[in-house]
Amino acid sequence: MRVLxxxxxxFLGNYLIQELIKRKHEVIAxxxxxxxIKANDTFVYEEMDFTVVQSVKNVFSTYKPDVVVHAGAMSKPDECEDxxxxxxxxxTQGTINLLEAAKAINSFFIFISTDFVFDGLKGMYKEDDIPAPVNYYGQTKLLAEEKVKEYAGEWSIVRTVLVYGRPQSGRENLLSLVKTKNENGEVFKIFTDQLRTPTYVKDLALAIVSIIDKKAIGIFHISGADQLSPYEMVIRMAEMFGLNKELILPITKDDLKEKALRPPLTGFDISKAKAVLNYSPISFNEGLRKTFEIKNEN
Ligand SMILES: NC(=O)c1ccc[n+]([C@@H]2O[C@H](COP(=O)([O-])OP(=O)(O)OC[C@H]3O[C@@H](n4cnc5c(N)ncnc54)[C@H](OP(=O)(O)O)[C@@H]3O)[C@@H](O)[C@H]2O)c1
Structure with a gap:
């Protein structure tokens, strides 16, 4: 299939492109x-800012994708708040622009969303739990979800949680950042009062490929199965790689005010994904090993 x-x-985009190529999809990145993108060159790359309507129209009319995976976003909550x-x-508007263009050619539209659509009071959320975001990032993603649900063609919403794995394109993520700082003898303060089910990036990419291959429609919660705080994640990493745990300091929201509120308890119930997609995420410890393997796992 032709997948845009x-x-x-x-971060996700890089892994997703690799997995789509492996499964012989025709990829428009x-x-x-x-x-x-770090992948072999059997894909097409088009520069497309999806806030620019004409740019979206041009690319869609050129390639007429069967499937659109909308993974692009302003993904940092504090930046969204500011x-x-x-x-x-x-x-939100970017998603609307893409939905409009997809409608004209009836593409299957897959939107990547977030656990931050929930208020974080309950945790282990199911697909039919009621969203109530506590920050602006979550609000913009929820508004976009509502537009996706109005799409006349087939659609899926894939919500995910704290994605980790080997960084791509030279950008750090939580684990790699802490590891680098720790090895340089720097202190890192990290929250104990948030619970998540961290998601190994390749598991997420594989779930999206499975949604494409099965034409699975509706909402899917895709994450790891282990519920951990960011502090516990980092401590597990420190134990596995012999880092200095004294440089990892536990804090709570009362110690450090972030610009955007964070939902305290999230994490997903992934039973629907297991049943419908045969989704089977690796454990957090296995994900840690894969994240810091020396060889590239392509
Ligand atoms: N990472 C997580 O922990 C997490 C958790 C829950 C949900 N999600 C969701 O998962 C998706 C993928 O996240 P990610 O971690 O891969 O985020 P990411 O690394 O920040 O990637 C987002 C990409 O979107 C691009 N982008 C931003 N504005 C754009 C625009 N107007 N036109 C075209 N591209 C644009 C960014 O471009 P530049 O590279 O040029 O900045 C970036 O490459 C997002 O929808 C995010 O909301 C992520």
Whole structure:
């Protein structure tokens, strides 16, 4: 199938492109600026800012994708809180622009969303739990979800939680950042009062491929199965790689005010994904090993 991916230069985008190529899909990778994807060259890259309607129209009319995976986003909650207009334009209006273009050619539309649509009071959320975001990032993603649900063609919403794995395109993520700082003897403060079910990035990419292959429609919760705080994640990493745990300091929201509120208890019940997609995530410890393996796992 011909699959167009937005945000292809991003963390998930890089892994998704690789998995789609492996499964012989025809891949149209799109992103802002130049191609920064680490994969072999059996894909097409098009520069496409999805906030620019004409750019979206041009790319869609050229390639007429069977499937659109909308992974691009302004994904940092604090940045969204600080730049609300931009966050709405990217996360909500950008999704509307893509839905409009997809409608004209009846593509299967897959939207990547977040656990941050929930208030975090309950945890282990199911697909039919009621969203109630506590920050602006979550609001923009929920508004986009509502637009996706109005799409006349087939759609899926894939919500995920704290994605980790080997960083791509030279950008750090939580685990790699802490490991680097720790090895340089720097202190890192990290929250104990948030619970998540961290998601290994390749598991997420494989779940999306499975949604494409099975034409699975509706909402899917995709995450790991282990519920951990960011502090526990980092301590597990420290134990596995012999890092200095004294440099990892536990804090709570009362110790460090972030610009955007965080939902305290999230994490997903993934039974629907297991049943419908045969989704079977690896354990967090296995994910840690894969994250820091020396060889590239392509
Ligand atoms: N990472 C997580 O822990 C997590 C958790 C829950 C949900 N999600 C969701 O999962 C999806 C993928 O996240 P990620 O971790 O891969 O994020 P990411 O690394 O920040 O990637 C997002 C990509 O979107 C691109 N982008 C932003 N605005 C754009 C625009 N106007 N036009 C075209 N591209 C644009 C960014 O471009 P630049 O590279 O040029 O900045 C970036 O490459 C997002 O929808 C996010 O909301 C992520």
């Amino acid at each position: 991916v937005t945000g292809a230069n991003g 799109t992103g802002k600026g130049n191609c920064r 730049n609300r207009e931009l966050a709405f334009n990217v996360n």
